[in-house]
Amino acid sequence: MGDAHRVGVVGLGVISRAYLDTLAGHPAVHVTAVADLDATRSASVAGELPGAAALTVGELLSSPDVDTVLNLTVPAAHAEIALGAVARGKHVYGEKPLAATLDDARAVLAAAAAAGVGVGCAPDTVLGTGVQTARAAVAAGAVGRPLFATAVMVTPGHERWHPQPDFYYAPGGGPLFDMGPYYLASLVHLLGPVRAVTGASSRLRAERVIGSGPRAGERIPVSVDSHVSGVLEHVSGALTTITTSFDGVATTAAPIEVHGETGTLSVPDPNWFDGEVRLFELGATRWRALPPSAGYAEGARGVGLLDFIAADASRAPRASGDLALHVLEAMSALLRSSSEGRRVDLTTAPALPAPVPLTTAEQWRARPTAP
Structure with a gap:
């Protein structure tokens, strides 16, 4: 080797x-x-x-x-x-x-x-063409000045498919800590760091039933909130309304939408690397798809580690510990806000990760990742 x-x-x-x-x-x-x-x-x-x-x-x-x-x-x-x-x-x-x-x-x-x-x-999904193309569009002024965003993640719970789902309902789990990092990391890439949050949460079921594997039918306890909503105040002045839930069956809401003075951007599911980015401009009559313009094409889990290994003095890791700490603080603050019934300021403010230039699968699979 x-x-x-x-x-x-x-x-x-x-x-x-x-x-x-x-x-x-x-x-x-x-x-x-x-x-x-x-x-x-x-x-x-x-x-x-x-x-x-x-x-x-x-x-x-x-x-x-x-x-x-x-x-x-x-x-x-x-x-x-x-x-x-x-x-x-x-x-x-x-x-x-x-x-x-x-x-x-x-x-x-x-x-x-x-x-x-x-x-x-992790997550490194935000380094794929989905979020990175959306980030490039926002940076290029596709929606004008960004004003607010929405982020929605609703599922009936991972116990339906995961054979060992206990950790999803233990401290460090729940819909916010499990799925929230995808959405919050994406929002930081799109709108910058968060300065304060206000949250509300609930836990309406005391246990869940495992739906697959050798433990199918076993009941497991729920010790974390299974529905969390909140508002993120970005340093830029933009506001994000976020919902993460293991209590709903389905949703028609876009995973992430960024709304600006002159347009709205629909961002694909940040749990995946790619997906269609769509733009609806002020005065238009329909959405139009934007071709991939940035990110690791055909990305896969582990590309963030490759990016981490390739980082040097001239470029920090994009999936960095500093960004992960900021995301974790924002999530913790949402739960704290819910518990205490007040707005909570954040203390971390990481530098925005460098954008990922459009990098083909052949390129990143054959050599160190993008500069």
Whole structure:
């Protein structure tokens, strides 16, 4: 593999397959080790990856053959694994959220800064052609001055399809902490950081029923709010109304809409990398689709890690720990606002990530990612 960056993967659940499909065989990366609480699963996955060793979590975090730890554990373990990696001088890139609590997330970034290592965090879907084309359109003045946005995510709950859904209803889960990062990260790319929030939330069911897998029919407790709504006040002056819910059946609302003085932009589902961006201009009679003009084309989970690895002194990682901390603070503030019945100011204000120039799948799969 030559000078390929060495990655160790901790946590081999459902999402790991999507990451490994992207990373395995990429010339910039060598997956050298995998670890999971299930040793049999570790051995099975390692057997599919040339040169990868099946290790315990402790062995992987200490391995001299790992440069960056890819942390795909459940949210409750994100901080523990990240801190363990940082303590051993390793970079860490993790699934969202950055940690289950804001204090834990701050501790991770503080430890990383002290150790001189980097922290990156999902979602990287916002680096695809969907959100990046929309961002380019906003920056080019397609809607004039942005005034407000709406963001809506409604599903009946992940227990219907996930065979082990417990963590979705434990601290660090819920519709806001699970799906909110896609929407909030997108909104930061589109409208800039958030300065304050006002929120309201509810939890109308005490338990959920698993709908698939060997535990189908089992009831699990709900210990987080399953419906969260709120208003985000962006530093730019724009306002976003956001709803995330595991309590609805379906919705006809666009995932994200940006409304400006001269137009409205419809942004595709930020849970995916691509999708059609549509513009309705003031005085027009219909929506028109915008061709992809920015982003990683045909993006896939793991492109954010490739972007993280390729970052240098001239360009910070786009899926950065600073952005993830801001998103986590905004989500935590929404729940705090709901609990306390008041507007909550944010303390973080990350730099806006560099936009992603249009980069074909052939380009990013064959070499380090966009500058």
